[in-house]
Amino acid sequence: MEEMPPSDKNSDTSRLIAPNPTSKTSYINLVGNVCALLCVCIVIYCCFASGVTLFSFHPSLMTLGWMVFMTSAINAITPGDLATEWMPIRLRSARHWVIQLLVGIIILIGFLVIISNKIIMDKPHFATLHSKFGLASLIFMITTMLGGLGALYSLKLKQYLAPIYMKLLxxxxxLSTFCLGIITILLGLYSQWWQFGDTLRYTSMVLVLAVMLLTILRPLLKIYFRLKERLEYNN
Ligand code: HEM
Incomplete structure (x- = not known):
């Protein structure tokens, strides 16, 4: 990943990705997308293999939202993304928040499904580690989405925090929210509900971990270089 030229931390150039593609096209995201699709197919197959129930929609919607759509939203603002690198930065940014909004809706429906299912079955809420992590992921997701509004209007809010720091935050x-959701999915795959054998279970887990690593690697480097650049610029 190439570093970007230093920019004014308060200006419109205080972006996390360069306005013109300066980084090489990466196939990492494409591999991540294939792993995510494979994993979602396994989960959907397991959910519906023995018939359709209300519960079937919980893991299906959660994995679809978190692993396919959320990764696409993150990839859209990752330097060198194969699918979006040709787009102008504003279009990529729009693609990011529109997909993220869609993720919010899918995850909310998946959450309402499991809450309703538990009420119907008269089972206790938030009793397992998976459900606690799930609730935390949901709260983090909403917080991140609100923070996204801050990043979108960062220039208007620059008297409170410099745009570059708003975007880095x-x-x-x-990324922390994304990882939290991945842990939740892993705990879900490890729950007592899973009765489809260890081969499918561990294959899904490896795919989930691969998606996480392939998705966060470049954005993490982006944050690191941007922070390093700012700290050197300030000193
Ligand atoms: C990021 C994705 C996910 C989130 C945020 C999430 C969230 C939640 C929450 C909050 C509950 C508890 C609801 C309550 O107690 O009223 C729950 C329950 C449950 N989820 Fe998920 N879930 C996710 C993915 C999955 C996946 C992929 C599976 C299965 C492979 C799964 C399986 C279950 C099961 C079996 C329950 C009921 C038992 C329990 O409470 O642990 N979930 N989920």
Whole structure:
């Protein structure tokens, strides 16, 4: 990943990705997308293999939202993304928040599904580690989405925080949220509900971990270089 030229931390150039593609096209995101699709197919197959129930929609919607759509939203603002690198930065940024909004809706429906299912079954809420991590992921997701508004209007809010720091904060909290959801999915795959054998279970887990690593690697480097650049610029 190439570093960007230093920019004024308060200006419109205080972006996390360069306005013109300066980084090489990477196939990492494409591999991540294939792993995510494979994993979602396995989960959907397991959910519906023995018939359709209300519960079937919980893991299906959660994995679809978190692993396919959320990764696409993150990839859209990752330097060198194969699918979006040709787009102007404003279009990539729009693609990011529109997909993220869609993720919010899918995850909210998946959450309402499991809450309703538990009420119907008369089972206790937030009793397992998976459900606690799930609730935390949901709260983090909403926080990140609100932080995204801050990043979108960062120039208007520059008297409170310099745009570059607003965007770095949003990116860091966003990546933490993504990882939290991945842990939740892993715990879900490890729950007592899973009765589809260890081969499918561990294959799904490896795919989930691969998606996480392939998705966060470049954004993490982006944050690191941007922070390093700012600290050197300030000294
Ligand atoms: C990021 C994705 C996910 C989130 C945020 C999430 C969130 C939640 C929450 C909050 C609950 C508890 C609801 C309550 O107690 O009223 C729950 C329950 C459940 N989820 Fe998920 N979930 C996710 C993905 C998955 C996946 C992929 C699976 C299965 C492979 C799964 C399986 C279950 C099961 C079996 C329950 C009921 C038992 C329990 O409470 O642990 N979830 N989920």
């Amino acid at each position: 949003h990116a860091s909290v966003g």
